[in-house]
Amino acid sequence: MVNRTNGGANLLALRSHNATLVLDLLRGAGEEGISRLELAERTGLTPQAVSKITARLREEGLAAEAGRRASTGGKPRTVLRLVPEAGHAVGVQLDRDEVRAVLVDLTGRIVAERRAGVDLGSAGADAAVDAVVREARPLAGGVRAGALLGVGVALPGPLDHVRGVLHRVTGFPQWEGFPLRDAVAARLDVPVVVDKDTNAAALGLAVAGEGEGPEEAARSFAYLHLATGLGAGLVIGGAVHRGARTGAGEFGHQVIQLDGPRCTCGDRGCVEALCLAAVARGDLEEAARVLGAGASNLVGLLDIDLVLLGGRTVAAAPDVFVRGVADVLEARARREGAVGGAVPVRPARGGAWGVAAGAAQLVLGGVFGRHG
Amino acid sequence: MVNRTNGGANLLALRSHNATLVLDLLRGAGEEGISRLELAERTGLTPQAVSKITARLREEGLAAEAGRRASTGGKPRTVLRLVPEAGHAVGVQLDRDEVRAVLVDLTGRIVAERRAGVDLGSAGADAAVDAVVREARPLAGGVRAGALLGVGVALPGPLDHVRGVLHRVTGFPQWEGFPLRDAVAARLDVPVVVDKDTNAAALGLAVAGEGEGPEEAARSFAYLHLATGLGAGLVIGGAVHRGARTGAGEFGHQVIQLDGPRCTCGDRGCVEALCLAAVARGDLEEAARVLGAGASNLVGLLDIDLVLLGGRTVAAAPDVFVRGVADVLEARARREGAVGGAVPVRPARGGAWGVAAGAAQLVLGGVFGRHG
DNA sequence: CCCACTTTCGCAACGCTGTTGCCAAAGTGC
DNA sequence: GCACTTTGGCAACAGCGTTGCGAAAGTGGG
Incomplete structure (x- = not known):
């Protein structure tokens, strides 16, 4: 919630922030919709404030009422939904x-x-x-x-x-x-x-609800993309982390084998070089293990909640890669005696149009x- | 700027957010102080709003007027300062x-x-x-x-x-x-x-102004601490990044030598194991190079602006470590043809009491x- | 069928935010 | 000494979420 210029916030920024928040919750609710009172609980705003905000959104055509929930002994809650065509x-x-x-x-x-x-x-x-x-x-x-x-x-x-x-x-x-x-x-x-x-x-996956726990709002995950190259998109606290120069996510040229084989980037022992070499010689297990080592480093550095795998190479043998990466992360969790177990690994949804x-x-x- | 409960923001949160922002700028101005108009520019708020906010802070005893600047042809600006004893x-x-x-x-x-x-x-x-x-x-x-x-x-x-x-x-x-x-x-x-x-x-360094450029506000840096172990503190966008389980910054057990020598953590080829082994045999150049490889991975993944080195081992030979890490980062920047040159490396201030x-x-x- | 009760949600008054318009204060410079 | 510039407070204001209250719309016991 910030004025674009700098950190200062005025009433316009406040309104826009809360409206934006409500819209995000409406989107998250999808076809099912969400009631005003639920919005109030989720935002921490009073029900009356939510009523005013949703009234504005309805005037602007962004939201609409869509049926009502079953009564729990009183007036049933009215369900609100995003208007997709808006x-x-x-x-x-x-x-x-x-x-x-x-x-x-x-x-x-x-x-x-x-x-x-x-x-x-x-x-x-x-x-x-x-x-x-x-x-x-x-x-x-x-x-x-x-x-x-x-x-x-x-x-x-x-x-x-x-x-x-x-x-x-x-x-x-x-x-x-x-x-x-x-x-x-x-x-x-x-x-x-x-x-x-x-x-x-990564942003598409975040919006689709990846990395969001049942309780907490948006969490953190890494999307690893393995195709002709190897890159990553990082979502931290529900937002894409780009870094100052939009250079974050340079996952492929992470060195995991000091003085290892030469990579196209000029360095030695990059994950990308090792991983793609293994793929080239048909050793997908080794490729997955190497990818897992890189993922494990990332998980340790950022303490993220989830690793998603995508890209053509992964899509060709998703189980092998998911299993291989998960093995490395599980070994790490065992060594650390991690509280909630290992960080889960899943194939990314979204496919070719993701x-x-x-x-x-x-x-x-x-x-x-x-x-x- | 958020209500602690959830993302929703009310007027109390707005006030507290702006007051907090002004206080942070007052702190950043130090002994020199800062004028109301400058605060207005930096926050994006109107001068009148800043006047009201600073009036409240002065009533609460957190801020005070402290002299005035030279005139630029009109009424000179009154300088405000934080009251340290507050x-x-x-x-x-x-x-x-x-x-x-x-x-x-x-x-x-x-x-x-x-x-x-x-x-x-x-x-x-x-x-x-x-x-x-x-x-x-x-x-x-x-x-x-x-x-x-x-x-x-x-x-x-x-x-x-x-x-x-x-x-x-x-x-x-x-x-x-x-x-x-x-x-x-x-x-x-x-x-x-x-x-x-x-x-x-890392928080102490961030508050002391590390990683803050002349123009942009708080930026991002990594503090690497090398002593009996090797760990890191990450500051991203001016705030300490802890991750969901306060586990972020697990820098030492980043693997940079697949199937390398066994580490105390049970894994193989961790930066910590390699780095400390080099230190133990007196090869500080190699220790610095290994540390640099880990730092380079981190810089690539997060696109941070600065690397700070600290800890007893670094303090014993700061130049060797700074030079060694910088060499690795400079090589990386050359390979990438990075826009603003290599990420700078500096010894962390703060010393034993940091x-x-x-x-x-x-x-x-x-x-x-x-x-x- | 009616009536008490529960629950949702809008209207109206309110307190408080930052904003705007205006003017006094405090300098510079011709 | 006077015109001008710049700072910054006072007062009125629009608009935010909040509070108090009541209408609307259900359930369920008698």
Whole structure:
């Protein structure tokens, strides 16, 4: 809850904060909905305050009443729900060989999707802008005017999330310093947000409720993505952790074998090098063990609650990887005599469209207060 | 800015948030002080709001006017300063062979200190409580009634910061589950906060202004402590990151040599084992290189801004360790072509009393909003 | 069927927040 | 000495969540 300028908070910021909080709870309640009193309990606000806030949201068309619960001896609670059509966002995943784009509604449900094969490896940055615009525009066209909140773009490699500028994106060396966000925004004339693909995927998973315990609100997890490379998206306290230079989650080039085999990055003994080498020679168990060692380091450093695995390589043999990583984490927990047992490991849901859907959430974060 | 219960914010929370923010800026300004208008700029609040807030703080005795700046062509700005005597806190560092305790004022300045050799290795938890009380009570006695805000206790190893309960503290296996916070609070009758020693040290450094750039507010850094063990305290966005189980910062048992030499923790190839082995055989360069490899992994994962080194082993040869770690980080930055150059490495200030002083900051965090 | 009771939730008055408009205070500089 | 700039307090204000209260909408016992 902060004024954008600095930490100071005024009444406008207060209202926006509480409204945002209520919207996030409404989204979390999904189709089932949530009553005013439950919102009051969950937010710590008084029921009357919640009534006023939800009245405003209903006026703005963001929320609506939807039936009522069974009575418990008195007037039954009225159920409130998010109005899915009140807002839409486009999410675009830019990859070396393809572009995926989705249109989602306020609840995050995918309403439409498009996919195109491209070859951006050798193309200039303008070609990438073209590709984004080509896929995003038809999707945006299906939305009534004013209801499109923006476009989120996710792509691999170093970039500046805040300014929306690229830095030596993996596989696209000629993009250094390219202001992708502003370029796309100028073409589409809507707000644009740019982020790393792993961050987008992690945000999508966080919104989908991963890492949220039954009691506590948003918790912390790591999403490890293993495909042509190895990267991570970190969610800490329900928000994506990017670091000052959007460089956080550089998981693949974590050294776990001092003076080990040379990696493409120039260092020696990186998880990525060891893991991919094992995959290449068909030894998935070893790949999983190596991945587990890296995950174990991460779990120890950040004390996170959950590890999610994704990416094409994992998808090809999810059980092997989940089992292998879990074994390492369980061994760690046994050594430490950890209180609640080992940190759980699961395959990430979301599939091939997970990154694009997460990219759309970069935009929706402005509504629900999960900028990350 | 949140209601403690949940995310919901009311006017009380708003006021407290802004007051806390202003107090933090007053503290940051130190002896030099800060004007109302400057506070307004830094917080984003209107000058009038700052006037009202500072008026309240002056009524409560927390702030006072202290001279005025030079005129720039109009009425000169009145300088405001924190009143150091308005509040005090005691910080206690509990270690295997000694107890250090300090009394600090609101600004964090150490007003008095005590130190005693003890042997807690074989003693029960009650003996530890006795030791804390024995050192803390005389310090607390020197403060006028009501001005003592509480006692912070820092000690090594796993514990639950939120509930103040110990878990198999390193070197004190018989302390499992002991409610240290409540035990000490019952004896001293003031609020008590318990945390890991590395977290306390990191908090102390954060408050002292480490990791704060000229422009941006609080940033992120890691404090690496190398003594009889190797641990870390993480400050992310100005706040100490503890994780759900106060387990974050488990830096020493990060594996950087798969299937390497056996560590005391039972795993193989931990940074701690490799680093301490190198120290034992007098090869400080290698120890520093190993430490640097671990630090490099951490920097990559979290994208932090600064690495601070501390602890007895580092203090014995600070230049060797700083140089060695910096070399590894610089090599990393060169490989990545990092935007702003390598992450800087510095020896941590604070010295032998740093942990105790940081422990006191655990209490002062309640006033200045840096709970961590 | 009626009536007491429970529970939800809106209306109205309220206290308190930061904001705005205005003006006194306190300097500089021609 | 007077015009000007800058600071900062006073007073009126809009808007936030809170409190007090009552209408609405159910259940359940007689």
